[in-house]
Amino acid sequence: MPQPGVHCSRPHPDPWCNCEKNHETWTSGTAKLRKTVPVKPKKAEAATWGEPRRVRFWADSCSGPLWKRATSARGRRVLVETNGTDADSYQALITPPRYAYTGTLFGASVGSSWGARQALDRARQEEMERLGVTPEMLEAAREIGLTLEQSMDGLRATQESLGTLQRIARRLDAENTELYAKATQAVxxxxxxxxxxxxxxxxxxxEKLKKxxxxxxxxxxxxxxxxxxVEALExxxxxxxxxLSRSVGAKAMQNSSELGLALSSEDPLLKKFRDAGLE
Incomplete structure (x- = not known):
């Protein structure tokens, strides 16, 4: 990196480098003006003529920090208002948003998870078909399981409510007995x-106790x-x-029978003996 006070050896040094002298090119329409002015570090030179908006072309070669240099032709064209721009604004212009990469990674993660889940569901379906379980039977089992779970939750909630009411009734009965004893003692x-x-x-x-x-x-x-x-659902x-157990057992028996028939009919040694007339 060039040292302060030494002219930069690059042909077009960036205004952000610490050279004693820096080159800037200001463009407005077809008129061009090239001037050599000292520029303070981390501060762009303010525009001096009267147009409300100008385009500053940053140099391609510069030894300054990477965050202070644009990385493309479009990024090097920075619109500068009459009062100029500072280092923080320029950094905000050239720094990509972090959430863009986060969104990409999140989308890839969701896509891979969805693909894995689809493959798992497909494998489960093939396994159910191999076991002789139809989708209708599986859906019926899923529905009865969900209904039974909801009924059990309702039963537990009702039991807790009944227990709470019973505790309140016992407390009211004790207060009733105590007040009767106090009234008798007062008489x-x-x-x-x-x-x-x-x-x-x-x-x-x-009255509260009766209610x-x-x-x-x-x-x-x-x-x-x-x-x-709940008992009926169980x-x-x-x-x-x-x-389901009977269906799986029947399918297993059918598969074993088919396998035995296939082995007996396709045994090459038996076929050879049969062709030779030997039983």
Missing amino acids: TDGDDTMARKYLLERTAIE TLTECADEKKRFSRMERN ERAREIERL
């Missing part, structure tokens, strides 16, 4: 005011109904499993 002590207060609170607690017990009964009925549905799933 024994002759404090009718406190006894009336405890009885009123007990009445409100009893909670009703909800518990409804939730318990719902739980029993969902439990029966039985249906077992039937489909047995059907």
Whole structure:
């Protein structure tokens, strides 16, 4: 890299190099002016004539840092306003966005993953055909499995709700018993005011307890109904499993029979004996 204070030996040094003198070419229409002016490092020389926009042609050969040089003819044509441009703006113009490479890599990754998944699905389908499992049977098994899973989730949620209601009912029943005992003690002590207060609170607690017990009964009925549905779905799933097992077994037996027939009919030694009249 040229040292500061020494004229650059290149024919057209870049204004960003640290030469004492630098060459710039300003172009506006057909008029051209070539001048030699000192340029500060990391700062472009401001335009001096009155056109609002000019084109600066950067030199092809320069020993400055790579990020300060354009790498193509289009990149070297930088539009400069009247007040010029600084190093940061120029770097933003010539630096490619990072997300462009990220998007390319992401697209390639998604494409390869999709291709691998397609190949895996194709291999699974061929394996199912070899085992004698039809797509309809596989779809029925998938549907019954999904329905059973959803029913089990609903059953667990209903069971948790029922348990919560039962805990609330037990707490309200304990409060009801406690308030009745306090009211009885207040009557024994002759404090009718406190006894009336405890009885009123007990009445409100009893209303809440009745409502909670009703909800518990409804939730318990719902739980029993969902439990029966889950049992029916489990039985249906077992039937489909047995059907798949029988289909796989029948296909395996058929393949073994066909293989035995093929071996017996295509055995070259037996054919040779038969042709020679030897059984």
